[in-house]
Amino acid sequence: MASGAETMAVEVAAQNLEAMAASAAGLKAIGAGLAVGLTGIGSGLGEMSIGAAAVGAVAEDKEMFGLALLFTVLPETIVIFGLVVALLLLFS
Amino acid sequence: MFNPKQMSRLLIVASKEHLDPVIAELYRHHVFHIEDFVEGANEDIKGVKIGNPSKGADVLSTDLVRVRSIASTFEVKPENGKGLQKMQNSDIRGRIQEELPKIAKEVEELLSRRAHLDSSMKEYEQRIELLQPFVNSPVPIDMLYGYDSVSIIAGTYPGTVTLDVPHEEYKETLKGTTTTILAIRNSDLPDVEKKLLDASFHRIPIPEEEGSPQELIYRYEQEIASLQKSMDEVSDDLADIKEKQKEFLLASEELLSADLEKAEAPLLFATTEHAFAIEGWVPAENNVALQEDIQKVTGGNVLLSELDIDDPNNGPPVEYNNPDFAHPTELFMDVYSRPKYTEVDPSMIMAVVYPIMFGLILGDVGYGLILLVLCFGLRSFLTGKAGNQLLKVLRNCSISSIFFGIVFSEFFGFSLPWHPLWLSRHLNIGAGPEAHAVAEVSHIPELIIISIWIGLLHITLGRLLGARNAAKMDHGHHRQLAIYANIGWIMVMWGIVFLIWSIFPIPFMIDLSGFPAMVAGLNAASIAGALILIVGIIFIARENVLDLMEIPTIISNVLSYTRLIAVGLSSVAIAMVTNYISIGMIIEPNFELSILGIIFLVVGIIVFLIGHTINTALGILGGGLHPLRLHYVEFFTKFYRGGGKIYHPFGKARKLTEIE
Structure with a gap:
């Protein structure tokens, strides 16, 4: 028969475990957020100068539009990698 | 299929008397890609020169310029020629001779009349504008100028100025601006001008006219009205001519540009005093027919020789040779670069893979249907070749989206009445127990x-x-x-x-x-x-x-390539978040039959529509660009060289005139 003290110890341990699981989930979410956010900044920096040049090119020649749009999205790979990392963190 | 059309290199040599029939025949067939003759490129060949345009080319080009200038005045474009009847070439030629100079003269006169009327109207308008500040002036306008010892200044200024010289002042406020008319002695003029300048006085010219400003303005308005009437008449006359001559203008433009192209073709040929030589490319499938017809028109007095291809990679022009379903993707190939003659033409691979990738990204029945409707709706706006190709590609993509939407069980982010057929990409958005249930079965890593x-x-x-x-x-x-x-x-x-x-x-x-x-x-x-x-x-x-x-x-x-799923998931997430905010947070908790309930319902619907509109645009952009990038950057860099010469056959498709 378990004494009152033992029952309490078990309860405290269970609460600790719950808190740990919750903080692990929270850290995962923070990691996922950082992955998308930081890579998003990276992509933005990359697209900044390409975008400016692309607008210039399109102003010169409207037929460049398709190609310019394509060049502009080239650095988006970085943020997609971040997104994939975040998805794997959250769902696997 | 994976190779461009086979080309034969053909040399045509004949005496100059056959020049015109040969050109006409080449033009009619519309398959011969002429290789320009470059004088002096080969030092061994001497005494051969670039040919001269045929007789009458200058007349043709004058007529063509005339027709085009009239057509551009009327804004008649070849696209307007849809559904018009073909005309007889002899009719058109006759009318170009007889009617074109008349039409040109008439149009020119009407245009110059219109310009004259327009400038007169502008002049009157300007006069009215100048008179406007003096409309309530107590004296006729001619009493405000023309004095020997007194100067009259008119203008506006923001504040007030006190003048310490003898003067007379008249103020008049009209539509918020106060106009001041000052009369001063000429000897005081420099001082007063300086003072006024300091007070930011804005001087208005006094119009040198005679009579009461009000009467003058009324008279000018009458003039403008009558000018406008004449202008309308001129415009009606021009519209009449446009309606009557539209068909003739389009047809004669087509005929003249064809004739001119033929007349100027010798500029691409090598000629001697008595003979000419044309070198070019013809698709192997048209080779025999073309040669036979050239033999026929020259009565056999022609040398036709198939030459060896020196540089198969760069020499022959490249024309796609794909089954119908792959034609639209040729647009993406041309945006990148035309394939070389000897290399694999990946249009067909792209025609299959690109829509699949698009569908994987935008796999949603709702968005797919919107895109499909858009494709059919835009048909009448995007009429060019490239626009047509783009719409066909998008149509295939939307069908693929609908297919994958059924597989993923998605409709505007909602689940369809069945579970995803294989793998699920539903997300845990919205706090309800159902959301958790789908999240448990989502297969994102897979x-x-x-x-x-x-x-x-x-x-x-x-x-x-x-x-x-x-x-x-x-x-x-x-x-x-x-x-x-x-x-x-x-x-x-x-x-x-x-x-x-x-x-x-x-x-x-x-x-x-x-x-x-x-x-x-x-x-x-x-x-x-x-x-x-x-x-x-x-x-x-x-x-x-x-x-x-x-x-x-x-x-x-x-x-x-993980972008195929990652970009797709982002659009799923946006759709689900939109649904959750609009329905889960705004409409459902406030759903009751009261004024407030109806307001929440309307707001919820607006949020829903805006969210899904943005997501549709993002989905089409993302779904279109990312597969394109995967092809251009990841796939083509492994094998594709590009830089092939585009095949431009000599001749033109006729729409309104006959082929001779």
Whole structure:
């Protein structure tokens, strides 16, 4: 028969475990957020100068539009990698 | 199918008397790509010159300029010619001779009359504008100028000025602006002007007219009205001419530009005093028919010779040779670059793979249907060849989206009445128990692995095509090295994949980690992988050692394909968030029959519409651009060379005139 003290110890341990699981989930979410956010900044920096040049090119020649749009999205790979990392963190 | 149309290089030599019939025949067939003759390019050939335009080319070009200038005045464009009847060429020629100068003269007169009326109207308007500040002036306008010893100044200023010289002042406020008329002695003028300048006085010119400003303005308005009436008449006359002559203008433009092109064709030929030579390309399938007809029109007095192709990679012009369903994707090929004559034309591969990738990204029945409707709706607006091709590609993509939407069970982010047929990408958005239930069965890591499989296979295909292109296009020792290098790249990629398989068990991939370890913790599969990798590296290094620096790009290229799922998931997430905010947070909790309830309902619907409109636009942009990028950047860089010459056959399709 378990004494009152033992029952309490078990309860405290269970609460600790719950808190740990919750903080692990929270850290995962923070990691996922950082992955998308930081890579998003990276992509933005990359697209900044390409975008400016692309607008210039399109102003010169409207037929460049398709190609310019394509060049502009080239650095988006970085943020997609971040997104994939975040998805794997959250769902696997 | 995977190669462009076969071309034959044809040389036509005949005496000059046959020049016109040969040109007419080439024009009629509309298959012969003329190779420009460059004078002096070959030093061995002497006494051969570029030909002169045929007689009458100058008259034709004058007429053409005339027709085009009238057409542009009337804004008549070839697109307006749809549904018009064909006209007889002899009729058109007759009318160009007789009627065109008359029409041109009439139009010119009307235009100059219109310009004259327009400038008169402007002048009156300007006069009215000048008179406006003096409309309430107590004296006729002619009493405000023309004095010997007194100056009259008119203008506006923001504040007030006190003048300490004798003067007379009249103020009048009209529409918020106060106009001041000052009369001063000429001797005081410099001082007063200085003072006024300091007070930011804005001087208005006094119009040198006679009579009361009000009466003058009324008279000018009458004048403008009568000018406007004449202007309307002129415009009606012009519209009449446009309606009557539209068909003739379009047809004569077509006929004249065809005639002019024929007349100027000799500028591309090599000629001597009595003979001419034309070199060019004709698709092999049209070769016989063209040669027969040229024989016929020259009565056999012509030399037709099929020449050898010196430089098969760059020489012949390139015309696609694809089945119908692959024609639209040729647009994407041309945006990148026309393939070379000897290389693989990947339009067909792209025609299949591109819509699949698009569907994987935008797999949603709702968005697919919107895109399908858009494609059919835009048909009448995008009438050009490129626009047509784009719409057809988008149509295929929307069908693929609908298919994948059924597979993923998605409709504007909602679930369809069935579970996803294979893998689910529903997300845990919205706090209800149902959301949790779907989140438990979502297969995002598995889907990412599927996308990596697509990447591995796509890149392997690219490298195989690279090896094929090297085999067909390169020569000598380099050819062999290039083939091996392409195989080497495949081996390095699969070597890395084997190594990963032998270390980590991954769902949906082959698990090779179960073999017992042999050396240094490596099992048989990892050793095999490492061997493949090393052999691959050797093959690459034999072609170019510096290429080894590019090996890490294998990993980034393959991982780049995960965008197929990642971009798709972002659009799923936006759709689900929109649904959750609009329905879960705004409409559902406030759903009751009261004014407030109705307001919430309307707001919820607006949020829903805005969210899904934005998501549709993002989905089409993302779904369209990312697969395109995967093709251009990840796939084409493995094999595609491009830079082929575009095939421009001599001649033009006739719409409104007959072919002669």
